[in-house]
Amino acid sequence: MENQTIAVNNGVNIDALLGAREALTDAPEAAQFNWRASSEWINGTHTRSKVEKFFGLGEEQSHREAFLFDTDHPEIFASEDQGATPVEMVLVGLSGCLGAGIATVAQNRGIQLRSVKTTLEAGMDLAGILGIDSDIRNGFDGIRVRYEIDADATEDEIRAVVAQSQKRSAVYDIVTNPTDVWVEVKKSS
Amino acid sequence: MISQAANSATRTVDVIVIGAGHSGMAMSHRLTELAVEHVVIERGSVANSWRHERWDSLRLLTPNWQLRLPGQAYEGTDPDGYLTMPELIRFLDRYAGRLAVPLFTNTKVLAVRPQAGGYRVETDLDDWWCRAVVIATGANNRQSIPPCASAIPETVTQLSSLEYRNPGQLPRGGVLVVGASASGLQLAEEIHRSGRPVTLAVGEHVRLPRIYRGMDIQWWMHAVGVLDERYDQVDDLRRVRHVPSPQLIGTPEHRTLDLNSLTAQGVRLVGKLANVRDGQAQFSGSLRNVCDLADLKMNRLLDRVDQWIDVIANGNAGEPPERFEPTRTPEQNRLGLDLSSGEVSSVVWATGMHPDYHWLDVPVLDRKGHLKHDGGVVDAPGLYALGLPFMRRRKSTFIHGAEDDVRDLAHHLHAWLGATAAGFHSLRMAG
Numbered sequence: 001m002e003n004q005t006i007a008v009n010n011g012v013n014i015d016a017l018l019g020a021r022e023a024l025t026d027a028p029e030a031a032q033f034n035w036r037a038s039s040e041w042i043n044g045t046h047t048r049s050k051v052e053k054f055f056g057l058g059e060e061q062s063h064r065e066a067f068l069f070d071t072d073h074p075e076i077f078a079s080e081d082q083g084a085t086p087v088e089m090v091l092v093g094l095s096g097c098l099g100a101g102i103a104t105v106a107q108n109r110g111i112q113l114r115s116v117k118t119t120l121e122a123g124m125d126l127a128g129i130l131g132i133d134s135d136i137r138n139g140f141d142g143i144r145v146r147y148e149i150d151a152d153a154t155e156d157e158i159r160a161v162v163a164q165s166q167k168r169s170a171v172y173d174i175v176t177n178p179t180d181v182w183v184e185v186k187k188s189s
Numbered sequence: 190m191i192s193q194a195a196n197s198a199t200r201t202v203d204v205i206v207i208g209a210g211h212s213g214m215a216m217s218h219r220l221t222e223l224a225v226e227h228v229v230i231e232r233g234s235v236a237n238s239w240r241h242e243r244w245d246s247l248r249l250l251t252p253n254w255q256l257r258l259p260g261q262a263y264e265g266t267d268p269d270g271y272l273t274m275p276e277l278i279r280f281l282d283r284y285a286g287r288l289a290v291p292l293f294t295n296t297k298v299l300a301v302r303p304q305a306g307g308y309r310v311e312t313d314l315d316d317w318w319c320r321a322v323v324i325a326t327g328a329n330n331r332q333s334i335p336p337c338a339s340a341i342p343e344t345v346t347q348l349s350s351l352e353y354r355n356p357g358q359l360p361r362g363g364v365l366v367v368g369a370s371a372s373g374l375q376l377a378e379e380i381h382r383s384g385r386p387v388t389l390a391v392g393e394h395v396r397l398p399r400i401y402r403g404m405d406i407q408w409w410m411h412a413v414g415v416l417d418e419r420y421d422q423v424d425d426l427r428r429v430r431h432v433p434s435p436q437l438i439g440t441p442e443h444r445t446l447d448l449n450s451l452t453a454q455g456v457r458l459v460g461k462l463a464n465v466r467d468g469q470a471q472f473s474g475s476l477r478n479v480c481d482l483a484d485l486k487m488n489r490l491l492d493r494v495d496q497w498i499d500v501i502a503n504g505n506a507g508e509p510p511e512r513f514e515p516t517r518t519p520e521q522n523r524l525g526l527d528l529s530s531g532e533v534s535s536v537v538w539a540t541g542m543h544p545d546y547h548w549l550d551v552p553v554l555d556r557k558g559h560l561k562h563d564g565g566v567v568d569a570p571g572l573y574a575l576g577l578p579f580m581r582r583r584k585s586t587f588i589h590g591a592e593d594d595v596r597d598l599a600h601h602l603h604a605w606l607g608a609t610a611a612g613f614h615s616l617r618m619a620g
Contacts, residue, residue, distance in 0.1 A: 025427075028556065142474075142521075160485045166478040167393075176474035177463040 008152075012107040030057045045073040046082040087140070091120040094143065094171045101165030106151060111161060114150040143175065199309075199316045202228050203606060206323040207298050207310075209235045211258055212575035213325030214284055215591040218259045219599040221289045225606065229292045230312060236281040238327060239274055242351045246379060248273050248439035249588075250371055252405050257589045258284055259596075269405065271439025302550035306609075307571060320609070321571035321602055324549070324560070328577050328586060329542035338538070340465040342528050346535035350376060353537060356383035362534030363387070365470065365526065367462050369394040370433040373539035374446050378438075380537065381456050388526065388533065389451065391476055392461035395435040396483040396516065399445040401494060403507020406437070413497045415490070416584040417593075420564050423579070430579045433541060448480065448516050459523050468529040472522070480516035488512060544577070565598050571605060573598050 024031040034055035039047050052066040070083030084092065095118050106113050122143045128136040149158050166172045204220060206213045209231035220227045234240060249256070254268040261284050263272075272280065285292060293314070300311040301322055310317040332349035341347060346360055350372045356379060366377040369391040381387040397406050410416050423429050438446040448458060460473035491512065498506045526533060546554060553561050553568045561568040564581040576586060581597060584590030 156485055156488060159481065160489075163478055163482045163485060166475070167482060172475070172478075176460070178466065178471050 008107060008110050008112045010103045010107045010113050012104045014104070014107045017104065018108075032056070042070075042082070043080075045077070045079045047071050087122065087124065090140075090175065091122060091143070094145070094169075094175060095120050097169045097171035098145065098162070098165050101169050102147075102149075102161055105161045105164045105168070106153075109157070109161065111157060112152040114152075115148075116150075117148045119146050120144065199318050201318045202226055203319060204228075204321045204323065204602065205230060205308075205310050205317055205319045206325055207301075208232075208325035208327065208575075209285065209292055209294065210238060210325060210327055210576070211236070211281060211284070211588045212327070212591045212595070213323065214281070214288060215258045215595045216323050216325060216575060216599060217288050217290055217292075218284075219595045220602075223599055223603045225599070225603055227290055228317075229288065229290065230296050230298060230310070231292065231294045232297045234294050235285040235292070236278050238329065239281065240278055242329075243274050244350070244353050244376070245274075245355045247375070249277060250435075250437040250439055251407050251587055251589065252439075255407055255411070255587075255589045256280065257592065259592050260284075260287065269443070270441065298548050300548050300550050303569070308551075320606060321573065323573045323575060323598075323602070324546075324567070325575040326544065328544050330545035331543055332538055333541045333543050334538050335462065335540065337462070337465040338536075340468075341470075341536060342468050345528050345533060348535065348537050350537065350539045351542070356380045356385060359383075359385060359537070360534045361385065363532050365390065365462075365528075365533045365536045366539060367536065368392070368433075368539035368541065369436065369448070370539065370541065371435060371437050374436050374448070374451065375438050376537055376539055377451055377456050378446060378454065381451070381454060385535075386455070386457075387451075388457045388459055388523075389448075390459050390462040390470075390472060391448065391479060392473070393479050394433055394448075394483050396447055396487045397435045397437055397490070398447075398487075398513060399437060399443050401491060401508075402498065402510065405443070409494045409497075410490075412501075413493050415493075416582065416587070416590070418583045420579055420581050420585075426579065429583070430577075432578075447513075449514060452517055457523070458518060459526070465528065468527060470526040470528055470533075472524050472526070474522060474524060476522050477518050480518055484515050565594060566601055570609075571602075573602055 032055075036054055037049050037051050039049040041047050047070070049069045049071065050066050051069070052063055054061050054063075069089065071086045071089060072082040073079035073085055074081045099116060099118065102116055103113060120143065122140040124140055125133075125136045127133040128138040147162055149162070151158055151161075153161070204225055204227035206216050206220075206227055206229045209229050213229055213231070214235070217227065217229050231237065248271040250271070252268065253263045253265060253270050253272060256263040256272065261280075263280070293312075296315075297313045298310060299313060300309075302309050304318060307318055307320040308322050310319060310322065329351075332351050334349065338347060348358060350368075352358075353376060359380065362385060364380050364385045365388045366373055366380065367390045369389060373389065377387045377389045399406060401409055407416075420426055436447055438444070444450075452458060458476060460476040461479070462470060463473045464471045491510070495510045498504055528536075543558070544560070546558065546560070551569050551572060553572065555561050560574050560577065562574050562577075562580070565574045565577070565585075567574055574580065575591065575594060575598070578586055580586075581594045582590060585594055
């Protein structure tokens, strides 16, 4: 087991993570993070969002570089399709979060991953957002995530890694539980 | 038992044990063996929580052969059965009768604070000064009810599992039971059987079969060493100390109570109660995952049992290995429930309990209100705890778990009293 732990490398620095967990347990203020995005409407249904700065460990932080994301609607909605739809971005976020969790949990459990492939799909009835039927919600009617994972572990061990990743995932929590949202508006001069 | 007249003078004793439940009395038994001078103070009567804070149909989750305290074991005719509460109270009353030291019942501890190198213990009868205090008030003093309870419409009756006795306390109509540990499942079943359709909100839980390969699951957990796992040997102590109690029920039929058996009886499963907003209960979409987690965890335990049988008993057990049906969840999870529609007329909280230390005026609580301790040795000299989750061992909260914990802690306490006795006078002057 000792040897196995040393040999396993999923590219996750588990010692740093466990150290951070220990440190943040004793310093709860430093665990207060604030994530941000800023956006600007371009034209039609096309919006460009930028992610660059965030707050955490008691001070302002920056990504290595600013990341830009274009969102738009597809051409069948008479749009220009300059990027993924915002709802697809939600799937991207969920997948990215679960993937990070899987690598981390596997590393912590001494499981070497060889490949992790995911497909996500979410059903949506447009009668909701188009205001055709008020009984139908705007959002997804559910999300299906399918994993195909090759790793040095039994099927149940792999399933347990994925289950634990869901348990610890921020985006999984955001999509499965209600979140309070404030929207403030002011007229710019 | 002594009924003491109020006395304005401060009384002194070496050790005060707060709480005459099984843990506190076990400690008293051990301290007597070590000739440590002490008294036991109890807010109500012996086994007060078992007597006044449990529902009528409850039986212990552990089989009778496991029921043992230092100096007294189960001697009845049904070692494989599970004691009812009146039977358990008789067992503990008998134990109280053997105590060799004063037991002050109906005496509420109002405050414990450091004083002169020891502790001042104020009660509604006497004030005491002692060198050491053992906190044996248990882990289950208050129901942990989420803040969203205050948003539930007033037309809906709310009851906690501490107050619940039987379904007759509830109005007719649907019931939302929140929580899927042993209490949540037992209450969901008996309330549903009373003709009140139950919706059960299920968060993280621990699934166990009652019987596996011909033996009680507690027998296997004892045999493979799970119950004796120590707090200083587990990977993540914080996590294991917050694991909910396993879904078990003690019945004469030794039957398994799990989410599948409730589904078969018509109980509707929903996800963890996430919030209540505009009269709507909102449930998490995580139901499948919490069920998967519990199924996988149960199977890991069963794997461990099978391996133990292979190694220790050459694979011979009463029954062959078995894997139980995975937990069935609804094809479409219900995410909301209108609490003002009349579909549900009451909410029963089985959301777990936490200790109450409002009387403890010693800076030993963390920001969540839990005692800071190392295996029951609290972060203040001469202060000890008993009966907390995974305090020294996984079995620390079980009745039979008290014996080993009490032996360890009484030993520590005895040594501490001895070590501090010599310099004690000067300490008291300085303090």
